Amino acid sequence: MKYTETKTFTFxxxxxxxxxxxGVKLGPITLxxxxxGELNKDRSNAILVFHALTGDAHxxxxxxxxxxxxxxxxxxxEAKAFDTSKYFVICANVIGSCKGSTGPxxxxxxxxxxxxxxxxxxxxxxxTVSQKYLIDHLKIKKxxxxxxxxxxxxxxLKWSVLFPETVHSVLLIATxxxxxxxxxxxxxxxxxxxxxxxxxxxxxxxxxxxxxRGMAVSRMIGHITYMSEKSMEAKFGRKLxxxxxxxxxxxxxxxxENYLKYRGDSFVQRFDANSYLYLSKALDYFDLSEEGDxxxxxxxxxxxxxxxxxxxxxxxxxxxxxxxxxxxxxNDVEVSFVEIDTNYGHDSFLVEIESQSKLxxxxxxxxxxxxxx
Amino acid sequence: MKYTETKTFTFxxxxxxxxxxxGVKLGPITLxxxxxGELNKDRSNAILVFHALTGDAHxxxxxxxxxxxxxxxxxxxEAKAFDTSKYFVICANVIGSCKGSTGPxxxxxxxxxxxxxxxxxxxxxxxTVSQKYLIDHLKIKKxxxxxxxxxxxxxxLKWSVLFPETVHSVLLIATxxxxxxxxxxxxxxxxxxxxxxxxxxxxxxxxxxxxxRGMAVSRMIGHITYMSEKSMEAKFGRKLxxxxxxxxxxxxxxxxENYLKYRGDSFVQRFDANSYLYLSKALDYFDLSEEGDxxxxxxxxxxxxxxxxxxxxxxxxxxxxxxxxxxxxxNDVEVSFVEIDTNYGHDSFLVEIESQSKLxxxxxxxxxxxxxx
Numbered sequence: 069m070k071y072t073e074t075k076t077f078t079f080x081x082x083x084x085x086x087x088x089x090x091g092v093k094l095g096p097i098t099l100x101x102x103x104x105g106e107l108n109k110d111r112s113n114a115i116l117v118f119h120a121l122t123g124d125a126h127x128x129x130x131x132x133x134x135x136x137x138x139x140x141x142x143x144x145x146e147a148k149a150f151d152t153s154k155y156f157v158i159c160a161n162v163i164g165s166c167k168g169s170t171g172p173x174x175x176x177x178x179x180x181x182x183x184x185x186x187x188x189x190x191x192x193x194x195x196t197v198s199q200k201y202l203i204d205h206l207k208i209k210k211x212x213x214x215x216x217x218x219x220x221x222x223x224x225l226k227w228s229v230l231f232p233e234t235v236h237s238v239l240l241i242a243t244x245x246x247x248x249x250x251x252x253x254x255x256x257x258x259x260x261x262x263x264x265x266x267x268x269x270x271x272x273x274x275x276x277x278x279x280x281r282g283m284a285v286s287r288m289i290g291h292i293t294y295m296s297e298k299s300m301e302a303k304f305g306r307k308l309x310x311x312x313x314x315x316x317x318x319x320x321x322x323x324x325e326n327y328l329k330y331r332g333d334s335f336v337q338r339f340d341a342n343s344y345l346y347l348s349k350a351l352d353y354f355d356l357s358e359e360g361d362x363x364x365x366x367x368x369x370x371x372x373x374x375x376x377x378x379x380x381x382x383x384x385x386x387x388x389x390x391x392x393x394x395x396x397x398x399n400d401v402e403v404s405f406v407e408i409d410t411n412y413g414h415d416s417f418l419v420e421i422e423s424q425s426k427l428x429x430x431x432x433x434x435x436x437x438x439x440x441x
Numbered sequence: 442m443k444y445t446e447t448k449t450f451t452f453x454x455x456x457x458x459x460x461x462x463x464g465v466k467l468g469p470i471t472l473x474x475x476x477x478g479e480l481n482k483d484r485s486n487a488i489l490v491f492h493a494l495t496g497d498a499h500x501x502x503x504x505x506x507x508x509x510x511x512x513x514x515x516x517x518x519e520a521k522a523f524d525t526s527k528y529f530v531i532c533a534n535v536i537g538s539c540k541g542s543t544g545p546x547x548x549x550x551x552x553x554x555x556x557x558x559x560x561x562x563x564x565x566x567x568x569t570v571s572q573k574y575l576i577d578h579l580k581i582k583k584x585x586x587x588x589x590x591x592x593x594x595x596x597x598l599k600w601s602v603l604f605p606e607t608v609h610s611v612l613l614i615a616t617x618x619x620x621x622x623x624x625x626x627x628x629x630x631x632x633x634x635x636x637x638x639x640x641x642x643x644x645x646x647x648x649x650x651x652x653x654r655g656m657a658v659s660r661m662i663g664h665i666t667y668m669s670e671k672s673m674e675a676k677f678g679r680k681l682x683x684x685x686x687x688x689x690x691x692x693x694x695x696x697x698e699n700y701l702k703y704r705g706d707s708f709v710q711r712f713d714a715n716s717y718l719y720l721s722k723a724l725d726y727f728d729l730s731e732e733g734d735x736x737x738x739x740x741x742x743x744x745x746x747x748x749x750x751x752x753x754x755x756x757x758x759x760x761x762x763x764x765x766x767x768x769x770x771x772n773d774v775e776v777s778f779v780e781i782d783t784n785y786g787h788d789s790f791l792v793e794i795e796s797q798s799k800l801x802x803x804x805x806x807x808x809x810x811x812x813x814x
Contacts, residue, residue, distance in 0.1 A: 090689035092689070185691065188689070189689040189690060189691075246679065247679070248670065248673070248674050248678070248679075249673035249674050249676070249677040249678055249679070249695070249697045250665065250668075250670045250673045250674070252679070252695050252697050252698065253661075253664075253665050253673060253697050253698070253701055254665060256661070256693075256695075256697070256698045256701060257658060257661045257662050257665065257701065259691070260654075260657070260658050260661060260702075260705075261634060261658050263691070264638070264654035264655065264657070264658055265637070266639060281633075281637035282637065284633070284637070285630060285633050285634050285637055285658065288626075288629070288630045288633060289630050289662060291626075292623065292626050292627060292630065295623075297621065297623045297755070297758065300621070300622035300623045300626060301621050301622050301623070303622070304622040305621070305622055306619065306620070306621075306622070306625070306728060306732070314726055316463035316465070316561070316562040317562060318558065318562075318632070318636070318718060318722065320629075321725075321726075322622070322625050322629075322725070324622045324625050324626050324629070325625065325626070325629045328626055328629060328630065329633075332633075345691060349691065352694075352695070353687055353694075355679060359679070382670070382755065385670065
């Protein structure tokens, strides 16, 4: 087996900086990315995959010595939905994250210390634009497709609007075109949990420790929103943790409590708290319509579009995607919409491999007829 | 206007203690309670109202100098749903709370100091049984009705099973018969937020300060679950706080963020953190069926039952009440079920006054035909 490796690309613009949506300049910017499959001769078979909030560039395959494959390995690979015998698949870690791309935990070249909260607030647009530089660097003029679930879906959608001439098709999964009050509220609680932890030190905790308790609480909230009421009930119900009966104290009684603690604690080790603040903020800031007319915003979209939602996803409910379908249709964009019936909630985009694969393959095959010779 | 006042009743059993479900003894126990209207000659017109998690005995009327009336003033009073010209309405603060009844912030007579975490874990059953002593004290043999929304509904349900001969009718609103994995999970996050605050001091913060940050975060989570996606969107959407544009920093941008902070901060002042732990635990422990057959558990229920749910209540979804309806019907209990179409989420039981009043009046009038002369 060939192991996959993460590469990096650092912008070398003059003057080494990118102007962000806020007006602030950031640079140099490094993007960590992986690729799978081979770019064809006319460079027309590239698919750009955008990851979700806590994801990374390692979308598929295995790293040497790893216990798990990439986060979307079920979807990307030979004979899989994104078939690497046909397509050249790219996934880059977003700026603001902590998985190899420039983010708040990176060293600020001006001070020689981690940015912390001096890192500028980045937006979904900034994250998307930075990856356009990577695609240019790879000498790809037009993507066969760009695709994302959850936060990745916002980026794929943004790409279709920012760079309409550079993409043949767009796949938007379990996503939205603007963060709603509830989505903002849930993120704000997670942020407050982190920022309330005295070990957060105003974002300047690097080298001192970790805001571990706040991070764990924020992740627990996250996990509840990624599952559904039904999937939690099916997985845990009221099962007790190796106990004959209730403990009548404040230790854990129920498996669901232990599970959340486990997910919370392990998250502390694998993700940077400040990155969580920055990326959740980027999501909350996202409003493709910018309080205006969504249909008008989508008027230059040239790509064919596939939108997938999941019945039990209460974090990004289907009705939001249906509004997008309507706006695409009003622009005569060729859009397919499928709502998959499942209990797995928002996490479905990571676990509903078979049902998604069928839809994705069929959609890509159709696009391929026009694009690939 | 006549102001309402909170009275107290302290158990004077020998040996002054009540044995809790856990086997632990607690006592003496004080219950704070209020009454509205007059008890009739044959003591047959008493309605016992149970409050929700952070509620109190002050269900209706005005306290001298108060800015707001009792928490269910829209429902209780002359010519209102629970018409105090006909009925004698009682509401007591639950044990474990901090609104006048014995709870973790009360002084332990054995030590002369606040109980803190040495207060025993109480259950919905314990809370219900303790109020039976109050009803006995008031020399009421049989209640005309008992009623509760949310946690109060669990208590009303428990009463109907524990003391079937002592109640003519039961009203269960926005409630459930067993806490599900998601309900437990949401509470556990709130508890972890409190217990992660260094100012919680293992529950021993009395006289030292307050675990204010943890409390605020836990309340923010609570508020999201009490509203619905639609009601949050209608109330806040993406409205900015007196700003022309996004701030590109980690201060608040959106009204929904400010609102949650306000609700979180004000909660710190009005509720005891340990009480929140105890009452949320009592809720999570609640399983009327005790993993058994709900129908069998309800077999001795004699009361007429009205169950009300709300379409947008995702914390206590209607399907759970429908399971109760089925189990009541299997026991030939006269049960009416109404799902009110509203966007107000779980909070509906506090705000949907008109629609609930209509149902409640009609139901009580029917019961009155048989009970009141």
